[in-house]
Amino acid sequence: MPRYMMSVFGPTERTEFGDYGSKEEMLQAFADTGAFNEKLEKAGKFVFGDGLAEATTATVVDGRADQPVLTDGPYLESKEHLGGFWVIEAVDLDEALALAAEASRACRGKVEVRPFQTAEDFQGLLDS
């Protein structure tokens, strides 16, 4: 079955309640997201999913030289960063988009849906 990554983006600097307006809102979003995850797992569509710590906690490693070069902070300079993601399995894009709409409602953020490359894409690269 095709795999998709559903990514949620949010501001680099988080407020007191994560990316949410109030504590109640945050707790409700957590509860809704939990319920959504459970539904995904029951349907056998959940591969992985979790929230990430703030983007400022990231470290970029460039290991292409003799000595790895470390840089503090996220790879992209941006006001918004990946805040969390799911990896799901869905029969096709329509199902993935419907699940993304539910995910977006639950976590209160915009969700980007992107397919993983398939064995065929990979074979195409090998043959190119």
Add this chain to the structure above:
Amino acid sequence: MTSADEAIARAHQDEWARVVAGLARRFGDLDIAEEAAAEAFATAVERWPADGIPPNPGGWLTTTATRKAIDRLRRESHRDTKHQAAQMLYDDSVPEPTGPVEDDRLRLIFTCCHPALAMDARVALTLRLLGGLTVAQIAHAFLVPETTMARRITRAKKKIKSAHVPYRVPSADDVQTRLAGVLAVLFLVFNEGYLSSTGEATVRADLSDEAIRLTRLLRSLLPDDGEVCGLLALMVLTDARRTARVSATGELVTLQEQDRRLWDWVMIKEGHALVRERIAAVAAGAEPPGRYQLLSAINAVHTDAAVATETDWEQIVTLYDRMTRVDPSPIVRLNRAVAVAEIDGATAGLAEIDAWAAELDGYHAFHAARADLLRRVGEVGAARAAYDRAIALAGNPAERAYLSRRRDELGH
């Protein structure tokens, strides 16, 4: 044209979409379907003049295209046999249990107009895969370089494949929303041909014809859908006035001033019959009319009058009232206000129009309508300023020519 040329042209009109759609389902790959169909038609061009026209051109084209597709899959040695088999079977659609046999072309329409694709990609794919226009023709019609258009189509096909955009008619829950998206694509293609803000008129007219042809196809596939019928009625009632719409000197002629003898009365008759069909269906309990049915009804009222002064404006205002419930946009309000002015006078129309000034300030038709109403109430200076603004905003040369003449006729 020889009889073989004619047969090929006719087969292209009648069979292209069917061949592509059938191959797309069988091979699960739009690229293969498109290329094999194009090769089959090229083979017909070579063979039919010499061998004669086959008794069943559609069957001949499908068989030839299928062979070409299989040849191509064989040639592509990197696809191992297991993979090839899987690809040929990729079709997860469940046939509707009660409905008639689903036409592959309907699946193809929904795939080409998928909401996950950008609007310009949907338009290009629809014209290429369903309309059978060449990439060069589409690029020419939309005034972009051929390489740009080719890239746009390739990228869209790649997304459909990589993201697994399904090849099926949406479920009953989604079909209405998705159909609205399909109709929006067809209407955009039609308007691109009809309103053409730039470009050669003839190439543009071809786009309108193509949109009508595709809408007819959609209607043959979904004969009971009110909005499909409404869109077709709207297109034919609009297109019927094409010749009367621009004067010999290239100036726009408004509906009021058009020579109604120049209208295509066969098309108008067809449009009226379609509108009546919907009125009867709604009276018999079908869904209330949506935007295209209401717009086609408004156009039916306009084209029902032998002369402009006999237009039933009361009826038009009533229809615009219903339109504002479906689509409460300022543009609909503007059109309603123009109709109100015909009944209650220019001052009443102006009052209604001016309430939407903030929203419509960047829209040339707002300033053109205002200019006309100001002229009628004798506000020459304000009318001139409004014409100036409308001329500056109008993209279409025929419209600019018309507005300039009206402005220059104002006097002092």
